[in-house]
Amino acid sequence: MDTGIGPFGRFAALVARDLRLALRHGADTLGAVLFFVLAGSLFPLALGPSPALLARMAPGIVWVCALLAALLPLDRLFGAELDDGALDQIMLCGLPAPAVALAKMTAHWLTTGLPLLLAAGPLAIMLGMRPVALPVLLAGLAMGTPVLSLIGGMAAAIVLGARRGGVLLPLLVLPLATPALIFGAAAIDSAQYGLPYKPDLLLLAAFLAGGLPLCPIAGGAGLRAAVA
Numbered sequence: 745m746d747t748g749i750g751p752f753g754r755f756a757a758l759v760a761r762d763l764r765l766a767l768r769h770g771a772d773t774l775g776a777v778l779f780f781v782l783a784g785s786l787f788p789l790a791l792g793p794s795p796a797l798l799a800r801m802a803p804g805i806v807w808v809c810a811l812l813a814a815l816l817p818l819d820r821l822f823g824a825e826l827d828d829g830a831l832d833q834i835m836l837c838g839l840p841a842p843a844v845a846l847a848k849m850t851a852h853w854l855t856t857g858l859p860l861l862l863a864a865g866p867l868a869i870m871l872g873m874r875p876v877a878l879p880v881l882l883a884g885l886a887m888g889t890p891v892l893s894l895i896g897g898m899a900a901a902i903v904l905g906a907r908r909g910g911v912l913l914p915l916l917v918l919p920l921a922t923p924a925l926i927f928g929a930a931a932i933d934s935a936q937y938g939l940p941y942k943p944d945l946l947l948l949a950a951f952l953a954g955g956l957p958l959c960p961i962a963g964g965a966g967l968r969a970a971v972a
Contacts, residue, residue, distance in 0.1 A: 762851030780813035802871040803932035841964030849897035857889030894959035901966030
């Protein structure tokens, strides 16, 4: 039935719906941010208090912790709605399946990726990262966290309904997200030591530009298969 709402309105309504659900169940977002901070805080205890060593490893620590934290809410991205039948209703909202997948990925970034981006600065300062590298860190994560949401949402849709999907999900996400981790950490490392960092950021931007159309298409195919 035509409700008079255009595709963009339906897309925004779906994103807003997920944001309201995230506010009601704020433990997922809080848990991801706390995991990010606590996991990063463990590295000084394991590596020792050497400021030079921590500053050298800070880029990799921040990116690895962000990647692992982004994985935490993925098993509930589609799974809960598949179990209670809401996913079937969402697929009938008038949006194509890739747009539905993109809306869910957008909501995941707003509720997980954006808080991780905000928490990354204090964690990097705690680890002794040089101040000159902080803008590069934030720029990289501003592109890298959407990549994690795109890849994570695609993988969550593909394994939706599969047996042991929770085990398959990280095995699918981690290899695909590795290039983003490499480019992001390399850009920060270069900035700390006065080396050119723009090539790494441009590669990260290219990775995001490639994932933006491809991941929703693959995620939409997974959603269609799950509700068929």
